[in-house]
Amino acid sequence: MYQTNCMVAQSGGPTAAINASLAGVISGVKESSAYQTCYGAVNGILGIQTENYLNLTERIADDETLKRLIATPAMYLGSCRHRLPDFREDEGPYTHIFRQFEKLGVGAFFYIGGNDSMDTVQKLSDYARKTDSSVRIIGIPKTIDNDLCMTDHTPGFGSAAKYIACTMLEIAHDTFIYPVKSVTIVEIMGRDAGWLAASAALARCGYSDAPHLIYLPEAPFSAEQFLSDVKAKLAVCSNVVVAVSEGIRDLSGRYITASQASDQFGHLQLSGAGKALEFLVKENLGVKVRSVEINVLQRCASHLASACDLSESFALGRRAVALSASGVTASMVTISRTGDDPYTVSYGHAPVKEIANLAKSVPRSWISEAGNDICPQMYAYLRPLIQGEHPVTYKNGIPDYLPVTHLKPQL
Amino acid sequence: MYQTNCMVAQSGGPTAAINASLAGVISGVKESSAYQTCYGAVNGILGIQTENYLNLTERIADDETLKRLIATPAMYLGSCRHRLPDFREDEGPYTHIFRQFEKLGVGAFFYIGGNDSMDTVQKLSDYARKTDSSVRIIGIPKTIDNDLCMTDHTPGFGSAAKYIACTMLEIAHDTFIYPVKSVTIVEIMGRDAGWLAASAALARCGYSDAPHLIYLPEAPFSAEQFLSDVKAKLAVCSNVVVAVSEGIRDLSGRYITASQASDQFGHLQLSGAGKALEFLVKENLGVKVRSVEINVLQRCASHLASACDLSESFALGRRAVALSASGVTASMVTISRTGDDPYTVSYGHAPVKEIANLAKSVPRSWISEAGNDICPQMYAYLRPLIQGEHPVTYKNGIPDYLPVTHLKPQL
Numbered sequence: 001m002y003q004t005n006c007m008v009a010q011s012g013g014p015t016a017a018i019n020a021s022l023a024g025v026i027s028g029v030k031e032s033s034a035y036q037t038c039y040g041a042v043n044g045i046l047g048i049q050t051e052n053y054l055n056l057t058e059r060i061a062d063d064e065t066l067k068r069l070i071a072t073p074a075m076y077l078g079s080c081r082h083r084l085p086d087f088r089e090d091e092g093p094y095t096h097i098f099r100q101f102e103k104l105g106v107g108a109f110f111y112i113g114g115n116d117s118m119d120t121v122q123k124l125s126d127y128a129r130k131t132d133s134s135v136r137i138i139g140i141p142k143t144i145d146n147d148l149c150m151t152d153h154t155p156g157f158g159s160a161a162k163y164i165a166c167t168m169l170e171i172a173h174d175t176f177i178y179p180v181k182s183v184t185i186v187e188i189m190g191r192d193a194g195w196l197a198a199s200a201a202l203a204r205c206g207y208s209d210a211p212h213l214i215y216l217p218e219a220p221f222s223a224e225q226f227l228s229d230v231k232a233k234l235a236v237c238s239n240v241v242v243a244v245s246e247g248i249r250d251l252s253g254r255y256i257t258a259s260q261a262s263d264q265f266g267h268l269q270l271s272g273a274g275k276a277l278e279f280l281v282k283e284n285l286g287v288k289v290r291s292v293e294i295n296v297l298q299r300c301a302s303h304l305a306s307a308c309d310l311s312e313s314f315a316l317g318r319r320a321v322a323l324s325a326s327g328v329t330a331s332m333v334t335i336s337r338t339g340d341d342p343y344t345v346s347y348g349h350a351p352v353k354e355i356a357n358l359a360k361s362v363p364r365s366w367i368s369e370a371g372n373d374i375c376p377q378m379y380a381y382l383r384p385l386i387q388g389e390h391p392v393t394y395k396n397g398i399p400d401y402l403p404v405t406h407l408k409p410q411l
Numbered sequence: 412m413y414q415t416n417c418m419v420a421q422s423g424g425p426t427a428a429i430n431a432s433l434a435g436v437i438s439g440v441k442e443s444s445a446y447q448t449c450y451g452a453v454n455g456i457l458g459i460q461t462e463n464y465l466n467l468t469e470r471i472a473d474d475e476t477l478k479r480l481i482a483t484p485a486m487y488l489g490s491c492r493h494r495l496p497d498f499r500e501d502e503g504p505y506t507h508i509f510r511q512f513e514k515l516g517v518g519a520f521f522y523i524g525g526n527d528s529m530d531t532v533q534k535l536s537d538y539a540r541k542t543d544s545s546v547r548i549i550g551i552p553k554t555i556d557n558d559l560c561m562t563d564h565t566p567g568f569g570s571a572a573k574y575i576a577c578t579m580l581e582i583a584h585d586t587f588i589y590p591v592k593s594v595t596i597v598e599i600m601g602r603d604a605g606w607l608a609a610s611a612a613l614a615r616c617g618y619s620d621a622p623h624l625i626y627l628p629e630a631p632f633s634a635e636q637f638l639s640d641v642k643a644k645l646a647v648c649s650n651v652v653v654a655v656s657e658g659i660r661d662l663s664g665r666y667i668t669a670s671q672a673s674d675q676f677g678h679l680q681l682s683g684a685g686k687a688l689e690f691l692v693k694e695n696l697g698v699k700v701r702s703v704e705i706n707v708l709q710r711c712a713s714h715l716a717s718a719c720d721l722s723e724s725f726a727l728g729r730r731a732v733a734l735s736a737s738g739v740t741a742s743m744v745t746i747s748r749t750g751d752d753p754y755t756v757s758y759g760h761a762p763v764k765e766i767a768n769l770a771k772s773v774p775r776s777w778i779s780e781a782g783n784d785i786c787p788q789m790y791a792y793l794r795p796l797i798q799g800e801h802p803v804t805y806k807n808g809i810p811d812y813l814p815v816t817h818l819k820p821q822l
Binding site: 014043046072073074075078079080081162165166167169170171172173174176177178179202203205206207208209210237238239290292293294295296297299300301302303304306383386387388389394395396397398399401403404405407408409 | 425454457483484485486489490491492573576577578580581582583584585586587588589590613614616617618619620621648649650701703704705706707708710711712713714715717794797798799800805806807808809810812814815816818819820
């Protein structure tokens with residue numbers, strides 16, 4: 001006999017795997033005796049405030065639809081970037097949210113998101129405890145940045161890393177073709193952590209060393225050292241490819257942007273690290289140079305998702321449902337690595353207060369001493385996460401994703 | 412009994428399909444009784460001048476290697492951007508090239524490339540006729556820009572168009588998620604012709620109208636009209652996506668770049684059309700705006716190649732071999748469309764003098780009267796070209812492309 005219903009929402013930036021976690025929740029609810037209906041709040045926590053819900057148990061009823069949901073990029077439920085106030089200062093939003101839970105018979109709330117979203121999980125958990133509410137609050141991790149604590153890695157990261165590695169290899173092929181020296185700078189997302197830029201190294205294979213240089217935010221960036229690095233590589237390799245995190249900073253912590261190049265070369269701020277490095281090479285080395293910004297493609301390219309990532313994301317969604325049914329709350333589900341080769345993991349959970357608003361950087365010891373490459377530990381860590389290709393169904397030549405008409409993409 | 416050998420080279424910019432044409436030549440030679448060995452000149456016509464050849468008959472001997480070649484991006488033989496001089500002014504390069512042909516027993520030369528490469532085909536053909544050489548010179552078309560005359564479309568275009576359409580759909584999903592108005596500008600390659608930017612329209616499907624606006628070089632661009640177009644779309648749709656060709660120009664023919672925006676807003680030239688439109692929206696509409704430049708990814712993403720494109724490119728390579736064996740010269744192989752639905756084609760050839768240095772624009776009647784979208788004829792033309800997915804083999808999570816160590820990607 002069903003005890004209650006439950007609710008799920010998504011928050012923060014898109015990934016190729018966040019709908020796999022949503023599918024995991026829906027699948028977990030279907031097989032659970034604890035919950036009857038799974039509601040989805042549209043646009044994160046805002047959807048509860050505006051009472052905008054989807055009945056996911058009805059909408060995603062058959063296996064075919066569930067499979068399409070797993071493969072669909074960005075967020076089926078839409079997102080928000082909304083921070084709840086401290087409930088000791090403003091209780092309004094909390095009383096409304098928990099009244100909604102009561103009205104809909106919601107016994108558990110799952111929030112799929114990153115560091116900021118875990119702040120919401122913690123605040124809702126604290127409020128539930130304070131008011132003796134029995135609603136379990138569980139976070140499900142998601143971020144291409146891979147910067148959540150207490151979990152070996154984060155759903156969404158593996159797919160973004162796979163996209164970056166594959167794209168980097170294809171860009172490398174693009175650079176090989178002319179018999180003239182060239183430098184290609186590829187800017188990769190990751191404002192505070194270099195995990196994504198590091199994953200460019202997975203493009204290296206039997207015949208290609210690209211990217212030849214990798215710069216992460218965790219190692220201070222020096223323009224002089226960079227130019228000297230590039231010069232040294234150009235001496236032994238015609239077509240140098242550089243992977244750079246958008247978040248690189250100088251010794252004093254200032255971001256390297258095209259505007260900083262402006263002080264030297266008269267350019268105004270228009271762009272980020274990739275353009276800044278392009279200017280540096282152009283002005284100082286006089287060699288053919290181009291910068292490529294992978295941009296949003298790395299977080300929404302479901303056509304190249306990592307099968308490992310999608311399957312783990314799905315499993316975490318199911319695990320969240322099972323844990324909540326057993327009474328766990330104020331927690332985030334986590335992945336623990338139990339082996340690198342063969343790669344094995346187990347799923348667990350950790351108190352959300354040890355995760356919310358914190359960030360996990362790349363250990364300095366996983367970056368080369370010169371700060372321009374990664375170390376073997378990083379390869380061992382990254383490689384399993386991009387394995388496997390999730391099948392995509394195409395229709396009329398484009399992926400047949402699950403329609404998101406409820407987000408009103410057209411009127 | 413074999414009469415002679417033959418030679419092939421690649422020139423111009425990379426595409427995902429140019430190696431499929433190379434594979435077609437190699438396959439054609441294998442099955443032909445006219446040619447024994449197929450030589451590949453490295454880095455286009457420059458490879459003959461520097462006598463840098465590969466024995467492709469030996470290198471690409473088995474079917475497995477041929478299949479990997481078909482799926483490998485950019486140019487297996489490397490490329491060049493080199494224009495031969497007029498032989499009436501400088502005969503030197505020509506006597507060297509034809510002496511090489513003689514030395515290697517080359518009876519036919521195949522040059523895979525775009526408009527500029529067809530200029531080389533024409534000049535070599537003219538020189539062969541003048542000197543009564545029996546070497547047949549055949550061009551095989553290739554360009555993501557789709558701007559070659561005398562052929563319905565160009566190998567490489569379909570794969571780039573498929574990449575753009577798929578990516579545009581994924582970018583659209585990325586824009587739907589926040590409940591705030593936004594404009595996303597996607598800059599697409601095509602300096603002189605709008606075929607590629609037009610193919611973004613193939614992303615439209617049952618639930619998404621993105622891109623909502625499309626601007627091509629063939630219709631003069633007006634900033635006022637653009638802002639009014641975007642405003643009108645924002646009134647009925649929250650997340651407006653704009654596809655813009657890098658080659659858009661104003662009424663007087665000047666390219667729209669970020670530097671032109673500088674006259675009005677004080678920005679210096681740093682970037683192209685996408686950035687210029689981003690500034691226009693930011694300064695005038697005060698709405699959340701982002702620009703994305705798809706960049707080289709659209710020409711090297713073999714992981715998302717069009718099966719239709721690769722199979723036609725392969726067929727044209729084979730056709731070139733057969734035609735040359737029957738004595739055809741001074742020609743480019745062509746595709747004629749014999750049906751739209753079902754889509755059917757036949758292969759033929761046309762005099763290269765009607766192709767070299769000419770460009771095929773999008774007909775104005777295929778662009779909407781307002782100059783901000785495409786017409787139904789364009790859909791019917793484009794849709795067949797992106798159909799089908801070519802299987803890609805992955806190894807260690809990245810595509811298992813054919814090594815190009817001979818291009819010295821690392822030392």
